[in-house]
Amino acid sequence: xxxxxxxxxxxxxxxxxxxxxxxFGRNLIYYEQIDSTNAEVKRLLKGDGRTEGTHREAWHGSxxxxxxxxxxxxxxxxxxxxxxxxxxxxxxxIEPRLPAESCPMLTLVAAxxxxxxxxxxxxxxxxxxxxxxxxxxxxxxxGILTEMAGMSEGFPEIILGIGINGNRRAFPAELKxxxxxxxxxxxxxxxxxxxxxxxxxxxxxxFLIFEKAGDLAPLKAEYEEYLVxxxxxxxxxxxxxxxxxxxxxxxxxxxxxxxxxxxxxDTIISGEVSVRGVLGYT
Ligand code: BTN
Numbered sequence: 356x357x358x359x360x361x362x363x364x365x366x367x368x369x370x371x372x373x374x375x376x377x378x379f380g381r382n383l384i385y386y387e388q389i390d391s392t393n394a395e396v397k398r399l400l401k402g403d404g405r406t407e408g409t410h411r412e413a414w415h416g417s418x419x420x421x422x423x424x425x426x427x428x429x430x431x432x433x434x435x436x437x438x439x440x441x442x443x444x445x446x447x448x449i450e451p452r453l454p455a456e457s458c459p460m461l462t463l464v465a466a467x468x469x470x471x472x473x474x475x476x477x478x479x480x481x482x483x484x485x486x487x488x489x490x491x492x493x494x495x496x497x498g499i500l501t502e503m504a505g506m507s508e509g510f511p512e513i514i515l516g517i518g519i520n521g522n523r524r525a526f527p528a529e530l531k532x533x534x535x536x537x538x539x540x541x542x543x544x545x546x547x548x549x550x551x552x553x554x555x556x557x558x559x560x561x562f563l564i565f566e567k568a569g570d571l572a573p574l575k576a577e578y579e580e581y582l583v584x585x586x587x588x589x590x591x592x593x594x595x596x597x598x599x600x601x602x603x604x605x606x607x608x609x610x611x612x613x614x615x616x617x618x619x620x621d622t623i624i625s626g627e628v629s630v631r632g633v634l635g636y637t
Pocket of ligand 1: 390391392393394424426427428429430431433435437443444445446488497498499500516517518519
């Protein structure tokens with residue numbers, strides 16, 4: 356339901372009108388309800404999706420979108436709350452012409468693309484919490500989960516899952532302090548179809564820059580401009596170790612550079628590490 360009590364559905368006409376890409380979002384697979392859009396991309400790759408057929412049903416740029424996920428997944432094995440309440444739960448299949456080792460960088464590229472799309476459509480100033488959370492006023496509006504499905508013709512098949520709290524108004528108790536939505540920040544509902552199309556437009560643009568370069572060199576300065584942790588004290592929670600340092604920025608591979616008290620600099624690679632602000636989530 357939206358604020359006026361009507362059923363709020365993603366407006367696919369609005370999406371189609373605003374889509375300017377060559378590939379991203381052109382093959383759109385839409386569900387009212389699915390377990391996880393990431394899991395569905397994986398099935399589609401095997402010709403095993405909920406749509407008909409036994410052939411491969413997803414290719415580079417394909418987008419799976421759902422109004423609700425019953426088993427939404429987050430980073431580090433966490434659950435991702437994804438009710439039928441104005442969320443944007445979507446996953447792209449991306450097949451970069453790059454070695455598999457380069458693919459974790461895609462998650463930072465996606466964060467930049469989503470941040471830019473949010474600004475373009477809503478005017479809201481969002482920031483990036485390394486590596487790929489999008490935050491507004493210290494609260495999370497978007498999370499990104501990148502998974503590798505396999506290899507095809509020598510190139511990796513990447514599933515890029517993006518969860519945006521679009522028109523969501525309520526959060527479970529444990530998320531209230533750390534999460535927000537675009538509608539709550541804006542004070543009115545947003546056109547989710549339009550935002551999804553802009554995410555496709557923006558993602559294709561940033562992706563092509565990244566794919567050509569093979570690393571984040573051409574995007575690093577912009578990423579750092581919006582990096583909420585930059586210059587701040589952060590707590591690093593790694594396996595068997597927890598310490599505080601100052602986040603300096605990223606390197607061209609997307610690792611976070613953290614200066615310890617003794618002035619030595621650590622290169623933090625995403626995956627197994629959590630980064631928190633000293634006073635809270637950011
Ligand atoms: C995080 O932990 O911050 C990442 C959350 C990613 C959630 C999205 S929603 C669409 C896609 N499908 C999933 O099951 N997860 C991702």
